[in-house]
Amino acid sequence: MENKLTRSLYRIPYLLWILLFVIVPILLVLYYSFFDIEGNFSFINYQKFFTPVYLKMTISSFWYAFLITAISLLISYPTAYLLTKTRHKQLWLLLIIVPSWINLLLKAYAFIGIFGTYGAANSFLKMIGIGSRQILFTDFSFVFVSVYIFIPFMILPIFNALDELNPTLLDAASDLGASKWTTFRRIIFPLTIDGVKSGCQVVFIPALSLFMLTRLIAGNRVITLGTSIEQHFLVTQDWGMGSTIAVFLIIIMVLIMLVTGTRKRGV
Protein backbone atom coordinates (compact mmCIF):
# COMPACT_ATOMS: atom_id res chain seq x y z
CA MET A 1 0.00 0.00 0.00
CA GLU A 2 2.71 2.40 1.06
CA ASN A 3 4.58 1.55 -2.11
CA LYS A 4 1.62 2.57 -4.20
CA LEU A 5 1.23 5.81 -2.30
CA THR A 6 4.88 6.86 -2.69
CA ARG A 7 4.77 5.95 -6.33
CA SER A 8 1.85 8.28 -6.95
CA LEU A 9 3.67 10.96 -4.94
CA TYR A 10 6.66 10.66 -7.29
CA ARG A 11 4.32 11.22 -10.21
CA ILE A 12 3.08 14.61 -9.02
CA PRO A 13 5.97 16.82 -10.23
CA TYR A 14 6.00 15.15 -13.61
CA LEU A 15 2.26 15.40 -14.11
CA LEU A 16 2.21 19.02 -12.95
CA TRP A 17 4.98 19.85 -15.35
CA ILE A 18 3.30 18.17 -18.30
CA LEU A 19 0.01 19.85 -17.48
CA LEU A 20 1.30 23.38 -16.89
CA PHE A 21 4.08 23.58 -19.46
CA VAL A 22 2.99 21.23 -22.21
CA ILE A 23 -0.73 20.53 -22.32
CA VAL A 24 -2.13 23.90 -21.24
CA PRO A 25 0.16 25.98 -23.53
CA ILE A 26 -0.63 23.80 -26.53
CA LEU A 27 -4.35 24.09 -25.86
CA LEU A 28 -4.00 27.85 -25.43
CA VAL A 29 -2.10 28.17 -28.69
CA LEU A 30 -4.75 26.08 -30.41
CA TYR A 31 -7.48 28.20 -28.84
CA TYR A 32 -5.97 31.54 -29.89
CA SER A 33 -5.37 30.32 -33.44
CA PHE A 34 -9.10 30.35 -34.05
CA PHE A 35 -9.54 34.10 -33.41
CA ASP A 36 -8.84 36.89 -35.86
CA ILE A 37 -7.19 40.17 -34.92
CA GLU A 38 -10.51 41.67 -33.74
CA GLY A 39 -11.13 38.73 -31.44
CA ASN A 40 -13.83 37.03 -33.53
CA PHE A 41 -13.89 33.28 -33.95
CA SER A 42 -12.84 32.38 -37.51
CA PHE A 43 -10.63 30.17 -39.68
CA ILE A 44 -9.12 33.19 -41.42
CA ASN A 45 -5.70 32.58 -39.90
CA TYR A 46 -5.54 29.09 -41.38
CA GLN A 47 -6.53 30.46 -44.75
CA LYS A 48 -3.85 33.13 -44.48
CA PHE A 49 -1.21 30.55 -43.69
CA PHE A 50 -1.66 29.04 -47.14
CA THR A 51 -1.00 32.33 -48.91
CA PRO A 52 2.33 32.82 -50.73
CA VAL A 53 3.75 35.08 -48.00
CA TYR A 54 3.56 32.45 -45.31
CA LEU A 55 4.34 29.53 -47.59
CA LYS A 56 7.49 31.30 -48.72
CA MET A 57 8.38 31.89 -45.09
CA THR A 58 7.84 28.22 -44.32
CA ILE A 59 10.02 27.16 -47.22
CA SER A 60 12.68 29.65 -46.22
CA SER A 61 12.59 28.32 -42.64
CA PHE A 62 12.99 24.80 -43.95
CA TRP A 63 15.80 25.77 -46.24
CA TYR A 64 17.85 27.45 -43.53
CA ALA A 65 17.11 24.72 -41.01
CA PHE A 66 18.21 22.18 -43.61
CA LEU A 67 21.44 24.10 -44.38
CA ILE A 68 22.26 24.44 -40.70
CA THR A 69 21.56 20.75 -40.04
CA ALA A 70 23.49 19.53 -43.07
CA ILE A 71 26.57 21.65 -42.35
CA SER A 72 26.48 20.70 -38.65
CA LEU A 73 26.32 17.03 -39.62
CA LEU A 74 29.18 17.33 -42.11
CA ILE A 75 31.37 18.86 -39.42
CA SER A 76 30.13 16.79 -36.48
CA TYR A 77 30.41 13.26 -37.85
CA PRO A 78 34.14 13.34 -38.60
CA THR A 79 34.73 15.29 -35.38
CA ALA A 80 32.83 12.74 -33.29
CA TYR A 81 34.69 9.93 -35.05
CA LEU A 82 38.02 11.57 -34.31
CA LEU A 83 37.01 12.12 -30.69
CA THR A 84 36.27 8.42 -30.14
CA LYS A 85 39.77 7.61 -31.34
CA THR A 86 41.57 9.96 -28.98
CA ARG A 87 43.10 8.89 -25.74
CA HIS A 88 41.22 11.26 -23.42
CA LYS A 89 38.00 11.30 -25.38
CA GLN A 90 35.78 12.40 -22.51
CA LEU A 91 37.96 15.47 -21.92
CA TRP A 92 37.96 16.48 -25.59
CA LEU A 93 34.24 15.97 -25.74
CA LEU A 94 33.77 18.15 -22.68
CA LEU A 95 35.77 20.96 -24.32
CA ILE A 96 33.33 20.92 -27.22
CA ILE A 97 30.29 20.75 -24.93
CA VAL A 98 31.37 23.56 -22.58
CA PRO A 99 30.51 26.50 -24.93
CA SER A 100 26.94 25.23 -25.08
CA TRP A 101 26.61 26.07 -21.37
CA ILE A 102 27.05 29.76 -22.12
CA ASN A 103 23.92 31.79 -22.73
CA LEU A 104 22.91 31.94 -26.38
CA LEU A 105 22.43 35.72 -26.25
CA LEU A 106 25.97 36.25 -24.94
CA LYS A 107 27.38 34.19 -27.76
CA ALA A 108 25.31 36.11 -30.29
CA TYR A 109 26.66 39.42 -28.98
CA ALA A 110 30.18 38.06 -29.09
CA PHE A 111 29.71 37.26 -32.77
CA ILE A 112 28.37 40.75 -33.43
CA GLY A 113 31.69 41.99 -32.10
CA ILE A 114 33.73 39.54 -34.13
CA PHE A 115 31.82 39.96 -37.41
CA GLY A 116 31.25 43.73 -37.13
CA THR A 117 32.81 46.24 -39.50
CA TYR A 118 35.72 46.84 -37.12
CA GLY A 119 35.69 43.34 -35.67
CA ALA A 120 38.37 40.67 -35.58
CA ALA A 121 37.15 38.92 -38.73
CA ASN A 122 37.47 42.07 -40.84
CA SER A 123 40.87 42.95 -39.36
CA PHE A 124 42.04 39.53 -40.41
CA LEU A 125 40.62 39.90 -43.93
CA LYS A 126 42.38 43.25 -44.25
CA MET A 127 45.64 41.77 -42.99
CA ILE A 128 45.66 39.00 -45.62
CA GLY A 129 44.83 41.59 -48.26
CA ILE A 130 41.19 40.78 -49.06
CA GLY A 131 39.93 43.95 -47.48
CA SER A 132 36.96 44.79 -45.30
CA ARG A 133 33.69 43.03 -46.12
CA GLN A 134 30.13 43.07 -44.91
CA ILE A 135 29.93 39.91 -42.81
CA LEU A 136 27.35 40.68 -40.17
CA PHE A 137 23.73 40.72 -41.36
CA THR A 138 24.34 38.22 -44.16
CA ASP A 139 23.04 34.72 -44.81
CA PHE A 140 26.54 33.48 -44.30
CA SER A 141 26.93 34.88 -40.79
CA PHE A 142 23.47 33.58 -39.85
CA VAL A 143 24.27 30.03 -40.94
CA PHE A 144 27.78 30.21 -39.51
CA VAL A 145 26.67 31.28 -36.04
CA SER A 146 23.74 28.85 -36.02
CA VAL A 147 26.01 25.97 -36.96
CA TYR A 148 28.46 27.03 -34.25
CA ILE A 149 25.69 27.02 -31.69
CA PHE A 150 24.17 23.69 -32.73
CA ILE A 151 27.32 21.66 -33.30
CA PRO A 152 27.65 20.37 -29.71
CA PHE A 153 24.09 19.04 -29.86
CA MET A 154 24.90 17.21 -33.08
CA ILE A 155 28.23 15.82 -31.88
CA LEU A 156 26.95 14.39 -28.62
CA PRO A 157 24.48 11.77 -29.94
CA ILE A 158 26.83 10.81 -32.78
CA PHE A 159 29.73 10.49 -30.38
CA ASN A 160 27.66 8.24 -28.11
CA ALA A 161 26.59 6.06 -31.03
CA LEU A 162 30.18 5.69 -32.27
CA ASP A 163 31.46 5.06 -28.77
CA GLU A 164 28.95 2.25 -28.24
CA LEU A 165 29.94 0.56 -31.47
CA ASN A 166 31.56 -2.80 -30.71
CA PRO A 167 35.12 -2.51 -32.08
CA THR A 168 35.17 -6.24 -32.81
CA LEU A 169 32.60 -5.57 -35.55
CA LEU A 170 35.23 -3.50 -37.36
CA ASP A 171 37.76 -6.32 -37.00
CA ALA A 172 35.12 -8.71 -38.31
CA ALA A 173 34.44 -6.55 -41.36
CA SER A 174 38.13 -6.25 -42.09
CA ASP A 175 38.53 -10.00 -41.56
CA LEU A 176 35.87 -10.61 -44.19
CA GLY A 177 37.76 -8.51 -46.69
CA ALA A 178 36.20 -5.07 -46.28
CA SER A 179 38.38 -2.03 -46.90
CA LYS A 180 38.25 0.93 -44.50
CA TRP A 181 35.73 2.73 -46.71
CA THR A 182 33.49 -0.32 -47.15
CA THR A 183 33.59 -0.89 -43.40
CA PHE A 184 32.42 2.67 -42.88
CA ARG A 185 29.71 2.47 -45.51
CA ARG A 186 28.37 -0.98 -44.66
CA ILE A 187 28.96 -1.18 -40.89
CA ILE A 188 29.89 2.02 -39.06
CA PHE A 189 27.42 4.40 -40.68
CA PRO A 190 24.37 2.11 -40.61
CA LEU A 191 25.04 1.27 -36.97
CA THR A 192 25.36 4.92 -35.93
CA ILE A 193 22.43 6.16 -38.00
CA ASP A 194 20.30 6.41 -34.86
CA GLY A 195 22.81 8.87 -33.39
CA VAL A 196 22.76 10.84 -36.63
CA LYS A 197 18.97 10.91 -36.57
CA SER A 198 18.72 12.20 -33.02
CA GLY A 199 21.46 14.74 -33.80
CA CYS A 200 19.47 15.98 -36.79
CA GLN A 201 16.33 16.14 -34.69
CA VAL A 202 17.83 18.27 -31.96
CA VAL A 203 19.32 20.61 -34.56
CA PHE A 204 16.65 20.78 -37.25
CA ILE A 205 13.63 21.32 -35.02
CA PRO A 206 15.00 24.28 -33.01
CA ALA A 207 16.59 25.68 -36.19
CA LEU A 208 13.12 25.90 -37.75
CA SER A 209 12.04 28.42 -35.17
CA LEU A 210 15.23 30.40 -34.59
CA PHE A 211 14.31 34.02 -34.15
CA MET A 212 16.83 35.85 -32.01
CA LEU A 213 19.74 35.07 -34.30
CA THR A 214 17.73 36.16 -37.33
CA ARG A 215 17.57 39.63 -35.84
CA LEU A 216 20.96 39.92 -34.15
CA ILE A 217 23.14 38.16 -36.68
CA ALA A 218 21.09 38.19 -39.87
CA GLY A 219 19.67 41.68 -39.33
CA ASN A 220 16.12 40.50 -40.16
CA ARG A 221 17.22 39.54 -43.65
CA VAL A 222 16.31 35.97 -42.84
CA ILE A 223 12.64 35.60 -41.92
CA THR A 224 11.75 32.25 -40.44
CA LEU A 225 8.54 30.98 -38.88
CA GLY A 226 10.09 31.81 -35.50
CA THR A 227 10.66 35.43 -36.46
CA SER A 228 7.15 35.66 -37.76
CA ILE A 229 5.62 34.35 -34.53
CA GLU A 230 7.64 36.85 -32.53
CA GLN A 231 6.54 39.73 -34.77
CA HIS A 232 2.89 38.76 -34.57
CA PHE A 233 2.89 38.55 -30.81
CA LEU A 234 5.07 41.56 -29.99
CA VAL A 235 4.69 43.96 -32.89
CA THR A 236 1.44 43.49 -34.80
CA GLN A 237 -0.36 42.09 -31.74
CA ASP A 238 -2.08 39.54 -34.01
CA TRP A 239 -2.00 36.71 -31.49
CA GLY A 240 -4.32 34.61 -33.58
CA MET A 241 -1.96 34.51 -36.58
CA GLY A 242 1.05 33.98 -34.34
CA SER A 243 -0.71 31.02 -32.72
CA THR A 244 -1.67 29.57 -36.08
CA ILE A 245 1.96 29.58 -37.22
CA ALA A 246 2.88 27.99 -33.90
CA VAL A 247 0.29 25.25 -34.51
CA PHE A 248 1.85 24.48 -37.88
CA LEU A 249 5.29 24.53 -36.33
CA ILE A 250 4.16 21.97 -33.74
CA ILE A 251 2.63 19.78 -36.46
CA ILE A 252 5.84 19.95 -38.48
CA MET A 253 7.90 19.04 -35.42
CA VAL A 254 5.73 16.03 -34.67
CA LEU A 255 6.01 14.92 -38.31
CA ILE A 256 9.79 15.24 -38.22
CA MET A 257 9.97 13.27 -35.00
CA LEU A 258 7.88 10.53 -36.58
CA VAL A 259 9.95 10.43 -39.75
CA THR A 260 13.32 10.40 -38.01
CA GLY A 261 12.03 8.31 -35.12
CA THR A 262 14.61 5.90 -33.77
CA ARG A 263 13.89 2.25 -33.69
CA LYS A 264 15.83 0.42 -31.00
CA ARG A 265 17.68 -2.60 -32.28
CA GLY A 266 18.60 -5.55 -30.16
CA VAL A 267 21.92 -7.36 -29.74
Add this chain to the structure above:
Amino acid sequence: MTNAAIIQFNNVTKQYDNDPPVLDDVSFEIERGKFYTLLGPSGCGKTTILRLIAGFIEPSKGEIYFNEKKINDIPANKRQVNTVFQDYALFPHLNVFENVAFGLRIKKLKNAEIERKVKEALSFVNLTGYENREIREMSGGQRQRVAIARAIVNEPEVILLDEPLSALDLKLRTEMQYELRELQRRLGITFIFVTHDQEEALAMSDEIFVINKGKIQQSGTPTDIYDEPINRFVADFIGESNIVNGRMMKDYRVEFVGREFECVDKGFNENEPVEIIIRPEDLEITTLERGKLQVRVDSQLFRGVHYEISCYDKDENEWLVHSTKKATVGDEIGLYFDPEAIHVMRHGETEEEFDRRLETYADVDRHGK
Protein backbone atom coordinates in the same frame (compact mmCIF):
# COMPACT_ATOMS: atom_id res chain seq x y z
CA MET B 1 60.54 -26.25 -43.38
CA THR B 2 58.05 -28.93 -44.35
CA ASN B 3 55.99 -28.45 -47.48
CA ALA B 4 52.74 -28.81 -45.61
CA ALA B 5 53.35 -25.79 -43.36
CA ILE B 6 50.74 -23.16 -44.11
CA ILE B 7 51.65 -20.74 -41.34
CA GLN B 8 55.05 -20.21 -39.85
CA PHE B 9 56.14 -17.94 -37.01
CA ASN B 10 59.85 -17.12 -36.87
CA ASN B 11 60.96 -15.62 -33.56
CA VAL B 12 57.87 -13.48 -33.28
CA THR B 13 57.70 -10.99 -30.42
CA LYS B 14 54.80 -8.68 -29.66
CA GLN B 15 55.34 -5.90 -27.19
CA TYR B 16 53.29 -2.82 -26.35
CA ASP B 17 55.36 0.22 -25.35
CA ASN B 18 57.73 -0.81 -22.60
CA ASP B 19 55.49 -3.41 -21.01
CA PRO B 20 56.81 -6.94 -20.78
CA PRO B 21 56.24 -8.70 -24.13
CA VAL B 22 52.84 -10.33 -24.63
CA LEU B 23 54.51 -12.80 -26.96
CA ASP B 24 58.16 -13.56 -26.44
CA ASP B 25 60.27 -14.88 -29.32
CA VAL B 26 57.79 -17.51 -30.45
CA SER B 27 58.44 -19.87 -33.35
CA PHE B 28 56.16 -22.60 -34.64
CA GLU B 29 54.65 -24.11 -37.75
CA ILE B 30 51.05 -24.87 -38.56
CA GLU B 31 50.43 -27.71 -40.96
CA ARG B 32 47.67 -27.73 -43.51
CA GLY B 33 44.37 -29.42 -42.71
CA LYS B 34 44.82 -30.04 -39.01
CA PHE B 35 42.94 -28.90 -35.95
CA TYR B 36 45.22 -26.84 -33.73
CA THR B 37 44.48 -25.54 -30.28
CA LEU B 38 46.26 -22.72 -28.52
CA LEU B 39 45.72 -23.45 -24.86
CA GLY B 40 46.64 -21.31 -21.90
CA PRO B 41 45.36 -19.17 -19.06
CA SER B 42 43.95 -15.74 -19.84
CA GLY B 43 46.63 -13.20 -20.68
CA CYS B 44 49.11 -15.86 -21.82
CA GLY B 45 49.33 -14.52 -25.37
CA LYS B 46 47.16 -17.07 -27.18
CA THR B 47 44.72 -14.50 -28.53
CA THR B 48 47.67 -12.33 -29.56
CA ILE B 49 48.89 -15.17 -31.79
CA LEU B 50 45.44 -15.38 -33.35
CA ARG B 51 45.27 -11.63 -33.95
CA LEU B 52 48.72 -11.71 -35.52
CA ILE B 53 47.61 -14.42 -37.94
CA ALA B 54 44.37 -12.57 -38.72
CA GLY B 55 46.32 -9.36 -39.31
CA PHE B 56 44.64 -7.14 -36.73
CA ILE B 57 48.04 -6.42 -35.17
CA GLU B 58 51.60 -6.50 -36.43
CA PRO B 59 54.51 -8.24 -34.72
CA SER B 60 57.11 -6.06 -33.01
CA LYS B 61 59.85 -8.45 -34.08
CA GLY B 62 60.15 -11.59 -36.18
CA GLU B 63 58.44 -12.84 -39.32
CA ILE B 64 55.12 -14.47 -40.05
CA TYR B 65 54.81 -16.58 -43.18
CA PHE B 66 51.64 -17.71 -44.87
CA ASN B 67 52.07 -20.20 -47.69
CA GLU B 68 55.79 -19.35 -47.60
CA LYS B 69 55.11 -15.67 -48.22
CA LYS B 70 55.95 -13.11 -45.58
CA ILE B 71 52.73 -11.45 -44.46
CA ASN B 72 53.89 -9.08 -41.70
CA ASP B 73 52.59 -5.99 -43.54
CA ILE B 74 49.57 -7.46 -45.27
CA PRO B 75 46.37 -5.98 -43.82
CA ALA B 76 43.63 -8.22 -42.45
CA ASN B 77 41.27 -7.66 -45.38
CA LYS B 78 43.85 -9.08 -47.80
CA ARG B 79 44.54 -12.30 -45.88
CA GLN B 80 43.01 -15.66 -46.67
CA VAL B 81 41.99 -16.40 -43.13
CA ASN B 82 38.65 -15.87 -41.44
CA THR B 83 37.91 -15.50 -37.77
CA VAL B 84 35.11 -16.66 -35.52
CA PHE B 85 35.12 -14.12 -32.71
CA GLN B 86 34.53 -14.74 -29.04
CA ASP B 87 31.46 -12.49 -28.98
CA TYR B 88 30.64 -13.64 -32.57
CA ALA B 89 30.76 -10.01 -33.81
CA LEU B 90 27.72 -10.52 -36.00
CA PHE B 91 26.45 -7.36 -37.67
CA PRO B 92 23.30 -6.44 -35.75
CA HIS B 93 21.75 -4.44 -38.59
CA LEU B 94 21.95 -7.29 -41.09
CA ASN B 95 19.93 -10.49 -41.07
CA VAL B 96 21.42 -13.99 -41.06
CA PHE B 97 21.67 -14.19 -44.83
CA GLU B 98 23.37 -10.82 -45.19
CA ASN B 99 25.77 -11.54 -42.34
CA VAL B 100 26.93 -14.71 -44.06
CA ALA B 101 26.94 -13.02 -47.46
CA PHE B 102 29.03 -10.07 -46.25
CA GLY B 103 32.39 -11.41 -47.42
CA LEU B 104 30.97 -12.65 -50.73
CA ARG B 105 29.38 -9.29 -51.50
CA ILE B 106 32.73 -7.62 -51.00
CA LYS B 107 34.23 -10.03 -53.50
CA LYS B 108 31.43 -8.85 -55.84
CA LEU B 109 30.16 -12.33 -56.68
CA LYS B 110 26.98 -12.69 -58.70
CA ASN B 111 23.75 -12.77 -56.70
CA ALA B 112 22.89 -16.34 -57.72
CA GLU B 113 26.37 -17.47 -56.70
CA ILE B 114 26.08 -15.70 -53.34
CA GLU B 115 22.70 -17.28 -52.70
CA ARG B 116 24.00 -20.76 -53.47
CA LYS B 117 27.09 -20.38 -51.27
CA VAL B 118 25.24 -18.85 -48.33
CA LYS B 119 22.62 -21.62 -48.43
CA GLU B 120 25.36 -24.23 -48.54
CA ALA B 121 27.23 -22.66 -45.62
CA LEU B 122 24.04 -22.40 -43.56
CA SER B 123 23.20 -26.03 -44.22
CA PHE B 124 26.73 -26.95 -43.11
CA VAL B 125 25.97 -25.48 -39.69
CA ASN B 126 22.38 -26.81 -39.62
CA LEU B 127 20.72 -23.42 -40.02
CA THR B 128 18.78 -24.01 -43.22
CA GLY B 129 15.61 -21.92 -43.17
CA TYR B 130 16.99 -19.24 -40.87
CA GLU B 131 18.11 -16.95 -43.72
CA ASN B 132 15.69 -14.13 -43.00
CA ARG B 133 15.99 -14.11 -39.23
CA GLU B 134 17.37 -11.05 -37.51
CA ILE B 135 20.44 -11.64 -35.37
CA ARG B 136 18.63 -10.54 -32.21
CA GLU B 137 16.09 -13.31 -32.76
CA MET B 138 18.80 -15.98 -32.61
CA SER B 139 19.91 -17.81 -29.47
CA GLY B 140 23.56 -17.91 -28.37
CA GLY B 141 24.15 -21.30 -29.98
CA GLN B 142 22.53 -20.21 -33.22
CA ARG B 143 24.57 -17.01 -33.35
CA GLN B 144 27.63 -19.17 -32.90
CA ARG B 145 26.65 -21.16 -35.97
CA VAL B 146 26.00 -18.03 -38.01
CA ALA B 147 29.48 -16.80 -37.09
CA ILE B 148 30.97 -20.11 -38.25
CA ALA B 149 28.95 -20.02 -41.47
CA ARG B 150 30.12 -16.46 -42.10
CA ALA B 151 33.72 -17.64 -41.83
CA ILE B 152 33.51 -20.87 -43.87
CA VAL B 153 31.48 -19.38 -46.71
CA ASN B 154 34.59 -17.51 -47.87
CA GLU B 155 36.45 -20.81 -48.24
CA PRO B 156 39.52 -19.57 -46.38
CA GLU B 157 42.61 -21.73 -46.02
CA VAL B 158 42.63 -21.21 -42.28
CA ILE B 159 39.85 -20.54 -39.81
CA LEU B 160 40.70 -18.87 -36.53
CA LEU B 161 38.39 -19.44 -33.58
CA ASP B 162 38.78 -17.19 -30.56
CA GLU B 163 37.22 -18.97 -27.58
CA PRO B 164 34.01 -19.34 -29.55
CA LEU B 165 32.38 -21.73 -27.10
CA SER B 166 33.03 -19.86 -23.88
CA ALA B 167 29.65 -18.10 -23.84
CA LEU B 168 27.62 -21.29 -24.25
CA ASP B 169 26.27 -23.49 -21.47
CA LEU B 170 27.95 -26.81 -20.76
CA LYS B 171 25.62 -29.05 -22.74
CA LEU B 172 25.62 -26.85 -25.81
CA ARG B 173 29.37 -26.44 -25.53
CA THR B 174 29.96 -30.20 -25.59
CA GLU B 175 27.61 -30.49 -28.56
CA MET B 176 29.43 -27.75 -30.43
CA GLN B 177 32.78 -29.39 -29.71
CA TYR B 178 31.62 -32.46 -31.63
CA GLU B 179 30.19 -30.34 -34.40
CA LEU B 180 33.26 -28.18 -34.82
CA ARG B 181 35.53 -31.20 -34.95
CA GLU B 182 33.23 -32.87 -37.45
CA LEU B 183 33.05 -29.69 -39.52
CA GLN B 184 36.83 -29.40 -39.64
CA ARG B 185 37.09 -33.02 -40.86
CA ARG B 186 34.49 -32.47 -43.56
CA LEU B 187 35.94 -29.18 -44.80
CA GLY B 188 39.52 -30.34 -44.48
CA ILE B 189 40.78 -26.82 -43.77
CA THR B 190 43.08 -25.76 -40.99
CA PHE B 191 41.40 -24.73 -37.75
CA ILE B 192 43.26 -22.74 -35.11
CA PHE B 193 41.24 -22.76 -31.95
CA VAL B 194 41.97 -20.67 -28.88
CA THR B 195 40.74 -21.77 -25.49
CA HIS B 196 41.57 -21.79 -21.80
CA ASP B 197 39.53 -24.95 -21.30
CA GLN B 198 41.87 -27.94 -21.22
CA GLU B 199 39.10 -30.50 -21.65
CA GLU B 200 37.97 -28.73 -24.81
CA ALA B 201 41.53 -28.73 -26.09
CA LEU B 202 42.09 -32.41 -25.36
CA ALA B 203 38.79 -33.43 -26.93
CA MET B 204 39.07 -31.54 -30.20
CA SER B 205 42.66 -31.09 -31.27
CA ASP B 206 45.14 -32.82 -33.52
CA GLU B 207 47.83 -30.63 -32.00
CA ILE B 208 47.89 -28.51 -28.86
CA PHE B 209 50.20 -25.61 -28.12
CA VAL B 210 50.28 -24.98 -24.40
CA ILE B 211 51.12 -21.32 -23.88
CA ASN B 212 52.07 -19.43 -20.76
CA LYS B 213 53.59 -16.01 -20.20
CA GLY B 214 54.06 -15.33 -23.91
CA LYS B 215 55.92 -18.55 -24.61
CA ILE B 216 54.93 -21.91 -26.00
CA GLN B 217 55.55 -24.33 -23.15
CA GLN B 218 54.86 -27.51 -25.04
CA SER B 219 53.34 -28.62 -28.31
CA GLY B 220 52.12 -32.04 -29.29
CA THR B 221 49.13 -34.30 -29.62
CA PRO B 222 46.62 -34.32 -26.75
CA THR B 223 47.86 -37.70 -25.51
CA ASP B 224 51.53 -36.62 -25.69
CA ILE B 225 50.83 -33.55 -23.64
CA TYR B 226 48.61 -35.31 -21.17
CA ASP B 227 50.89 -38.29 -20.65
CA GLU B 228 54.23 -36.54 -20.84
CA PRO B 229 53.91 -32.96 -19.63
CA ILE B 230 57.20 -31.12 -19.93
CA ASN B 231 56.98 -29.09 -16.75
CA ARG B 232 54.97 -28.26 -13.70
CA PHE B 233 52.88 -25.62 -15.49
CA VAL B 234 51.74 -27.94 -18.25
CA ALA B 235 51.10 -30.79 -15.85
CA ASP B 236 49.03 -28.57 -13.65
CA PHE B 237 47.16 -26.85 -16.45
CA ILE B 238 46.28 -30.01 -18.36
CA GLY B 239 44.18 -32.03 -15.99
CA GLU B 240 44.65 -32.56 -12.30
CA SER B 241 48.08 -33.60 -11.14
CA ASN B 242 49.92 -34.65 -8.05
CA ILE B 243 53.34 -33.04 -8.24
CA VAL B 244 56.13 -33.72 -5.71
CA ASN B 245 59.87 -33.17 -5.69
CA GLY B 246 62.05 -36.21 -6.15
CA ARG B 247 65.47 -37.48 -7.18
CA MET B 248 66.58 -39.84 -9.97
CA MET B 249 68.83 -42.36 -8.20
CA LYS B 250 69.85 -43.97 -11.48
CA ASP B 251 68.08 -45.17 -14.64
CA TYR B 252 64.66 -46.64 -13.85
CA ARG B 253 64.94 -45.81 -10.14
CA VAL B 254 63.42 -42.70 -8.64
CA GLU B 255 63.10 -41.52 -5.07
CA PHE B 256 60.34 -39.36 -3.64
CA VAL B 257 58.47 -38.91 -0.34
CA GLY B 258 61.40 -40.69 1.28
CA ARG B 259 61.08 -43.93 -0.66
CA GLU B 260 62.52 -45.47 -3.77
CA PHE B 261 60.30 -46.59 -6.65
CA GLU B 262 60.69 -48.36 -9.91
CA CYS B 263 59.95 -46.18 -12.97
CA VAL B 264 60.33 -46.21 -16.76
CA ASP B 265 62.47 -43.09 -17.19
CA LYS B 266 66.16 -42.96 -17.86
CA GLY B 267 68.87 -40.70 -19.20
CA PHE B 268 69.20 -38.50 -16.12
CA ASN B 269 72.31 -37.68 -14.15
CA GLU B 270 72.81 -39.68 -11.00
CA ASN B 271 70.94 -38.12 -8.07
CA GLU B 272 69.49 -35.41 -10.30
CA PRO B 273 66.67 -33.50 -8.58
CA VAL B 274 63.43 -33.85 -10.55
CA GLU B 275 59.71 -33.31 -10.24
CA ILE B 276 57.36 -36.27 -10.12
CA ILE B 277 53.83 -36.26 -11.46
CA ILE B 278 51.21 -38.88 -10.84
CA ARG B 279 47.78 -38.33 -12.35
CA PRO B 280 44.87 -38.75 -9.89
CA GLU B 281 43.28 -41.44 -12.06
CA ASP B 282 46.50 -43.50 -11.96
CA LEU B 283 46.26 -43.83 -8.20
CA GLU B 284 44.32 -46.83 -6.97
CA ILE B 285 42.88 -47.16 -3.49
CA THR B 286 44.00 -50.30 -1.74
CA THR B 287 44.84 -51.66 1.70
CA LEU B 288 47.62 -50.10 3.75
CA GLU B 289 49.86 -53.16 3.21
CA ARG B 290 49.46 -53.33 -0.57
CA GLY B 291 49.79 -49.54 -1.01
CA LYS B 292 52.99 -47.95 -2.22
CA LEU B 293 51.94 -44.83 -0.36
CA GLN B 294 50.18 -44.65 2.96
CA VAL B 295 47.81 -41.69 3.28
CA ARG B 296 44.93 -40.35 5.32
CA VAL B 297 41.67 -39.42 3.59
CA ASP B 298 41.00 -35.72 4.17
CA SER B 299 37.95 -34.94 2.07
CA GLN B 300 35.88 -36.38 -0.72
CA LEU B 301 33.79 -34.86 -3.50
CA PHE B 302 31.33 -36.71 -5.70
CA ARG B 303 32.01 -35.62 -9.29
CA GLY B 304 29.42 -37.74 -11.06
CA VAL B 305 31.73 -40.05 -13.00
CA HIS B 306 34.12 -40.51 -10.08
CA TYR B 307 34.93 -39.50 -6.55
CA GLU B 308 37.61 -36.89 -6.11
CA ILE B 309 39.39 -37.83 -2.92
CA SER B 310 41.96 -35.59 -1.29
CA CYS B 311 44.50 -37.42 0.88
CA TYR B 312 47.60 -36.39 2.81
CA ASP B 313 50.69 -38.47 3.53
CA LYS B 314 52.72 -38.16 6.72
CA ASP B 315 54.83 -35.36 5.17
CA GLU B 316 51.65 -33.39 4.44
CA ASN B 317 51.91 -33.77 0.65
CA GLU B 318 48.46 -33.70 -0.88
CA TRP B 319 47.50 -36.67 -3.07
CA LEU B 320 44.43 -36.27 -5.24
CA VAL B 321 42.76 -39.56 -6.22
CA HIS B 322 40.05 -40.08 -8.83
CA SER B 323 38.30 -43.32 -8.03
CA THR B 324 34.97 -44.93 -8.71
CA LYS B 325 35.28 -46.49 -5.27
CA LYS B 326 34.18 -44.50 -2.27
CA ALA B 327 36.56 -43.87 0.61
CA THR B 328 35.78 -42.93 4.19
CA VAL B 329 37.00 -39.57 5.38
CA GLY B 330 39.53 -39.98 8.18
CA ASP B 331 40.58 -43.51 7.19
CA GLU B 332 44.18 -44.51 6.63
CA ILE B 333 44.44 -46.10 3.19
CA GLY B 334 47.11 -47.31 0.81
CA LEU B 335 47.60 -45.97 -2.72
CA TYR B 336 48.94 -48.22 -5.45
CA PHE B 337 50.33 -47.15 -8.82
CA ASP B 338 52.21 -48.78 -11.69
CA PRO B 339 55.78 -47.79 -12.60
CA GLU B 340 54.35 -46.32 -15.86
CA ALA B 341 52.19 -43.92 -13.85
CA ILE B 342 55.26 -42.03 -12.64
CA HIS B 343 56.14 -39.13 -14.92
CA VAL B 344 59.51 -37.58 -14.29
CA MET B 345 60.14 -33.95 -15.23
CA ARG B 346 63.57 -32.40 -15.45
CA HIS B 347 63.95 -28.87 -14.09
CA GLY B 348 64.18 -26.17 -16.80
CA GLU B 349 64.24 -28.54 -19.73
CA THR B 350 63.53 -27.00 -23.15
CA GLU B 351 61.05 -28.60 -25.49
CA GLU B 352 63.80 -29.80 -27.86
CA GLU B 353 65.79 -31.49 -25.12
CA PHE B 354 62.59 -33.00 -23.81
CA ASP B 355 61.63 -34.40 -27.21
CA ARG B 356 65.12 -35.82 -27.71
CA ARG B 357 64.96 -37.57 -24.36
CA LEU B 358 61.54 -39.03 -25.15
CA GLU B 359 62.84 -40.34 -28.48
CA THR B 360 65.53 -42.35 -26.71
CA TYR B 361 62.79 -44.16 -24.76
CA ALA B 362 61.00 -44.97 -27.98
CA ASP B 363 64.22 -46.52 -29.32
CA VAL B 364 64.57 -48.61 -26.20
CA ASP B 365 60.99 -49.81 -26.54
CA ARG B 366 61.56 -50.81 -30.12
CA HIS B 367 64.78 -52.67 -29.33
CA GLY B 368 63.21 -54.27 -26.32
CA LYS B 369 60.22 -55.69 -28.20
